[in-house]
Amino acid sequence: MEDEFFGEKSFQHYCAEFIKHSQQIGDGWEWRTAKECSDGYMCKTQFQIKNGTTASHLGTPASVHACLPTEEDLELAVDGSEVMESTTASEVIKYEYHVLYSCSYQVPVLYFRASFLDGRPLALKDIWEGVHECYKTRLLQGPWDTITQQEHPILGQPFFVLHPCKTNEFMTAVLKNSQKINRTVNYITSWLSIVGPVVGLNLSLSYAKATSQDE
Amino acid sequence: MTDDKDVLRDVWFGRIPTCFTLYQDEITEREAEPYYLLLPRVSYLTLVTDKVKKHFQKAMRQEDVSEIWFEYEGTPLKWHYPIGLLFDLLASSSALPWNITVHFKSFPEKDLLHCPSKDAVEAHFMSCMKEADALKHKSQVINEMQKKDHKQLWMGLQNDRFDQFWAINRKLMEYPPEENGFRYIPFRIYQTTTERPFIQKLFRPVAADGQLHTLGDLLREVCPSALAPEDGEKKNQVMIHGIEPMLETPLQWLSEHLSYPDNFLHISIVPQPTD
Numbered sequence: 001m002e003d004e005f006f007g008e009k010s011f012q013h014y015c016a017e018f019i020k021h022s023q024q025i026g027d028g029w030e031w032r033t034a035k036e037c038s039d040g041y042m043c044k045t046q047f048q049i050k051n052g053t054t055a056s057h058l059g060t061p062a063s064v065h066a067c068l069p070t071e072e073d074l075e076l077a078v079d080g081s082e083v084m085e086s087t088t089a090s091e092v093i094k095y096e097y098h099v100l101y102s103c104s105y106q107v108p109v110l111y112f113r114a115s116f117l118d119g120r121p122l123a124l125k126d127i128w129e130g131v132h133e134c135y136k137t138r139l140l141q142g143p144w145d146t147i148t149q150q151e152h153p154i155l156g157q158p159f160f161v162l163h164p165c166k167t168n169e170f171m172t173a174v175l176k177n178s179q180k181i182n183r184t185v186n187y188i189t190s191w192l193s194i195v196g197p198v199v200g201l202n203l204s205l206s207y208a209k210a211t212s213q214d215e
Numbered sequence: 216m217t218d219d220k221d222v223l224r225d226v227w228f229g230r231i232p233t234c235f236t237l238y239q240d241e242i243t244e245r246e247a248e249p250y251y252l253l254l255p256r257v258s259y260l261t262l263v264t265d266k267v268k269k270h271f272q273k274a275m276r277q278e279d280v281s282e283i284w285f286e287y288e289g290t291p292l293k294w295h296y297p298i299g300l301l302f303d304l305l306a307s308s309s310a311l312p313w314n315i316t317v318h319f320k321s322f323p324e325k326d327l328l329h330c331p332s333k334d335a336v337e338a339h340f341m342s343c344m345k346e347a348d349a350l351k352h353k354s355q356v357i358n359e360m361q362k363k364d365h366k367q368l369w370m371g372l373q374n375d376r377f378d379q380f381w382a383i384n385r386k387l388m389e390y391p392p393e394e395n396g397f398r399y400i401p402f403r404i405y406q407t408t409t410e411r412p413f414i415q416k417l418f419r420p421v422a423a424d425g426q427l428h429t430l431g432d433l434l435r436e437v438c439p440s441a442l443a444p445e446d447g448e449k450k451n452q453v454m455i456h457g458i459e460p461m462l463e464t465p466l467q468w469l470s471e472h473l474s475y476p477d478n479f480l481h482i483s484i485v486p487q488p489t490d
Contacts, residue, residue, distance in 0.1 A: 036411055105346070149328050154411055158329075
């Protein structure tokens with residue numbers, strides 16, 4: 001069934017390689033197998049703190065915790081910051097990022113959801129506020145490039161999604177380029193480094209080095 | 216002998232008699248009588264229930280009205296699933312009318328997508344159509360269409376206009392003369408007994424030897440538990456649009472004639488009723 005350029009087996013292979021490196025640097029990504037099926041997805045939970053009344057720009061590394069913080073880390077962040085006056089639990093946001101495979105488009109798809117620590121989910125407009133200005137213009141250009149709320153195909157719960165249909169276009173360019181300069185590429189690493197920052201998910205540079213070291 | 220085209224009309228005009236009742240804990244200023252409506256199987260709840268909303272809002276104060284949502288026997292109803300699919304999956308073994316409870320508060324954030332406007336239904340519908348064509352034609356047919364053709368598909372559905380819809384949709388049902396069918400069949404199989412909302416996989420309508428795959432072939436490959444063992448008792452019904460097609464039916468034919476307007480075959484596996 002896999003005559004495609006990026007089939008499900010490739011997806012699972014690249015995710016496995018990606019997670020290997022994540023484990024080495026304690027970045028928190030893990031693989032979850034779906035019940036009743038052989039497929040699965042990659043996921044990571046991350047906590048971010050809203051500074052004062054405005055949402056921190058999620059694209060800026062300073063405001064993003066790259067790995068799962070302990071409670072101590074959160075306390076330190078709260079105490080050490082001058083910007084935050086009275087940070088309450090309601091200003092800490094839990095982000096869950098899931099990377100799934102779309103067999104219809106034969107590309108990975110990024111699903112995510114966010115909630116306050118008390119369980120209240122963030123609405124689309126809150127998510128939108130956290131998207132960096134430079135990404136907003138690109139996203140507003142077409143309905144197919146935007147963030148929408150959709151049902152998670154394995155969990156059946158509402159998540160936000162970056163629409164996958166343009167993925168092939170930009171990934172083809174990335175892969176062609178790397179072939180030219182004879183460099184191996186982990187499809188998932190490259191793809192996630194492009195779409196992730198739009199929604200507050202940043203990758204450590206060591207992921208890129210990990211891939212070229214493998215060959 | 217029924218023409219194949221008649222099947223398209225029968226599918227489009229399928230209706231489910233429904234009784235909408237306001238949830239007892241909603242705060243009302245006057246008595247809210249139940250509201251009866253024939254729901255189109257091929258449409259979506261939030262698209263066809265304006266009258267239901269107006270009827271119950273008349274009995275309530277403005278401040279007690281938040282986003283409307285529907286529930287059947289405790290299960291929140293996903294508005295983004297076609298009505299016929301919801302009925303077949305959840306209520307096909309119960310007596311008619313379908314009894315749906317209407318809510319205006321405590322929206323179940325963990326279970327249901329928000330539906331802020333008709334635009335959200337349109338976006339979802341077009342997204343499904345796009346995905347179906349990605350499977351059938353690598354998106355070539357739908358991408359070649361103009362914006363006005365996309366609009367016509369949506370307006371046809373919204374206004375219950377069979378001819379308007381199929382004038383454009385027929386193009387999505389074509390395939391190259393040298394092939395015997397679509398590249399892959401857009402389908403989703405639903406069961407209430409699983410945590411996973413549906414099964415969707417790549418599946419070709421034609422085998423390597425040119426034989427047409429059947430509904431039975433599909434189930435054997437992606438959902439074998441749905442089928443009874445060779446000599447065993449039939450445990451489940453395999454239902455599309457309220458009927459059980461023969462398992463020998465070619466999948467390509469089902470895709471062309473029994474798909475929903477979003478071009479997907481939405482198949483329900485429900486326990487065989489014991490009456």
